Amino acid sequence: MIKSVYKTRQQDLLLAFLKETKGSHFTAEDVKKHFALSDNPLGTATIYRQLEKLVIDGTVIKYFIDEKSAACFEYVGEKHGETDESKHFHIKCEKCGVLIHLDCSELSHLQKHLKEHHGISLNPLRTVFYGICAECEKKN
Amino acid sequence: MIKSVYKTRQQDLLLAFLKETKGSHFTAEDVKKHFALSDNPLGTATIYRQLEKLVIDGTVIKYFIDEKSAACFEYVGEKHGETDESKHFHIKCEKCGVLIHLDCSELSHLQKHLKEHHGISLNPLRTVFYGICAECEKKN
DNA sequence: TTGCGTGCAAAGGTTTTGCATGGCA
DNA sequence: TGCCATGCAAAACCTTTGCACGCAA
Numbered sequence: 001m002i003k004s005v006y007k008t009r010q011q012d013l014l015l016a017f018l019k020e021t022k023g024s025h026f027t028a029e030d031v032k033k034h035f036a037l038s039d040n041p042l043g044t045a046t047i048y049r050q051l052e053k054l055v056i057d058g059t060v061i062k063y064f065i066d067e068k069s070a071a072c073f074e075y076v077g078e079k080h081g082e083t084d085e086s087k088h089f090h091i092k093c094e095k096c097g098v099l100i101h102l103d104c105s106e107l108s109h110l111q112k113h114l115k116e117h118h119g120i121s122l123n124p125l126r127t128v129f130y131g132i133c134a135e136c137e138k139k140n
Numbered sequence: 141m142i143k144s145v146y147k148t149r150q151q152d153l154l155l156a157f158l159k160e161t162k163g164s165h166f167t168a169e170d171v172k173k174h175f176a177l178s179d180n181p182l183g184t185a186t187i188y189r190q191l192e193k194l195v196i197d198g199t200v201i202k203y204f205i206d207e208k209s210a211a212c213f214e215y216v217g218e219k220h221g222e223t224d225e226s227k228h229f230h231i232k233c234e235k236c237g238v239l240i241h242l243d244c245s246e247l248s249h250l251q252k253h254l255k256e257h258h259g260i261s262l263n264p265l266r267t268v269f270y271g272i273c274a275e276c277e278k279k280n
Numbered sequence: 281t282t283g284c285g286t287g288c289a290a291a292g293g294t295t296t297t298g299c300a301t302g303g304c305a
Numbered sequence: 306t307g308c309c310a311t312g313c314a315a316a317a318c319c320t321t322t323g324c325a326c327g328c329a330a
Contacts, residue, residue, distance in 0.1 A: 008286080043288070045320090049286085070320090102260075110250055119277055120240075120271050123234060123269075126234070127268070127269045128267070131260050131261045148309090151310090184312080186311055283330100284329085287327100291322070298313105299313095300311105304309085305308095
């Protein structure tokens with residue numbers, strides 16, 4: 001939920017677009033492009049500022065995939081917060097660059113282990129695993 | 141091992157410095173500063189270009205820790221490559237920012253699981269976990 | 281009217297690139 | 306001598322910030 005005092009047209013537009021993207025990921029530029037030719041283009045600064053709010057909020061997750069490429073965002077819904085609803089890995093293939101969403105119970109195991117044995121609270125939503133995806137592995 | 145055709149003074153200096161840092165991490169700027177006041181300052185471009193080679197090589201690991209801050213490098217030795225010698229996690233605390241090196245067998249389990257059940261080859265050296273470290277967890 | 285949100289342009293910082301020079305084999 | 310490495314400066318890139326204006330309450 002947006003904690004903005006003022007609710008603006010831009011906020012509504014952005015949120016509507018984000019809901020469409022549910023399950024996939026996007027960059028600030030993707031958002032920019034999506035609105036660029038519409039009747040209501042959004043300024044770059046606005047996009048970044050609104051996304052930042054949503055990230056703090058937990059409505060949107062921000063990933064840093066590559067060193068120099070743009071940050072990646074994912075809409076996870078307005079009620080996300082502390083629930084375990086969408087416990088999934090993100091795996092970035094170092095070869096083809098694809099970002100995989102993978103549901104897997106091993107994540108819970110690891111999370112539990114880190115908590116119990118090392119006192120560390122893992123944040124699966126922000127963690128990105130690197131490796132070679134199955135597709136690229138086959139090609140070798 | 142450096143695959144450069146020509147071995148230069150700069151390469152030797154860099155590698156010597158990296159060996160001193162073994163076990164910790166550094167940025168390109170750290171390297172720059174270290175040599176800045178010496179008899180042999182290194183150009184920024186040279187540092188980045190040499191580090192890149194070492195990364196491809198496997199001698200150095202490159203991490204993308206924070207969104208806007210500089211990339212983090214870690215020297216892991218010239219013979220690292222495919223061996224399992226230093227299977228350790230990297231965990232970045234989202235609160236205090238510390239980068240933790242953690243040896244843990246759970247990593248192997250996860251790696252094995254991803255390989256066998258999902259066909260994915262995890263690269264633990266490049267993966268950075270995000271969460272809250274034990275110290276910060278206590279303070280709450 | 282008040283004050284935040286917007287958007288343009290400029291700044292910010294890290295990394296890359298172009299090009300002339302330097303140094304190893 | 307040939308060819309890569311170097312290093313300076315400039316470019317490139319994503320993101321943030323300053324500031325005037327607009328709009329919601």
